[in-house]
Amino acid sequence: MKLFATLVSALLLATAGFSTQANTAAVPTYDDPYKMMEVLADKTFQRIAADQPKIKQNAEVLRTIVSEELVPYIDSRYAAGYVIGQSVKLNTVPKEDFNTFVTAFQNYMVGTYAGVFTQYTNQKVIIEPGQPVDKQRKIITIKTRVIDPGKPDIKIEFKLRRMKDTNTWLVYDMVAEGISLLDSKRSELGSLIRQQGLLSVAALLEEKAKAPIKAPEKKKDA
Incomplete structure (x- = not known):
């Protein structure tokens, strides 16, 4: 069960930490968050299904799919800042250092979730069906279900x-089985950031991101 929860969390891409945003010319934007989630899920899973022959020959194809289909719809800087949390005072961190961390976290999460997608069947x-969203609302939650026969x-x-000064919506977190992805990553990386510094953790994430794409190991009690 946890495996499939992790699979869907790939829609968030870890989510978190991505520098590309949905307001680029080549990427469609959506003022309807429900429509965005529908298109995002459909395009991603359809592409993975269509590219199965290529993926079986070279799992690195999944890294490209994740980057192209999911990353543009993640509120990258907000998510990265949330993960850093109170580990450091962001107003004291040089902009270039923060950007380095955002990029490193992106690359790490892309590789992680590309690996998860090797399990897609x-x-x-x-x-959930779309509903009107008050123009004053800045945050919403959209519920989904993963259906696997049996x-x-x-x-x-x-x-x-909702992005500032625009009607465009981006994903910033997901909660699966009661666990927030960003809370989990904050807990995992927070102490490391405090002990080693932002750039040191960024370098560690970049190194982890270089690992070949492979299926995540199953826990013995899974």
Whole structure:
């Protein structure tokens, strides 16, 4: 069950820490967050299904799919800043150091979730029906379900925020089985950042990101 929860969390891309945003000319933008989630899920899983022959020959193809289909719809800087949290005072961190961390976290998460996608076997992702969103709202939660025949449905919540001075929505977090992805990453990296510094942790993440794409190891009790 945890495997499939992790699979859907790839839609968030770790989510977190990505420098590309949805307001680039080549990437469609959406003022309807429900439509964005629907298109994002459909395009990603359809592409993975269509590219299975290539993926079987070279799993690194998944890294490209993740970068092209998911990364543009992540609120990168907000997510990275959240993960850093109170580990350091961001107003004292040079802009270039923060940008280095954002890029490193991006590369690390791309590799991590590309590995998760090696487990994709055509599970269905159902997104709750769209509903009107008050123009004053800045944060919303969209509920989804992962349907895998013969197994209990997995409930996933995606958190999105409206970008400043625009109607565009981007994903910034997801909660699977009651666990927030950003909270988990903050807990994992926070003490390292405090002890070693932002650039040191960024270098560590970049090194981890270089590892070949492979399926995540199954826990003995899974």
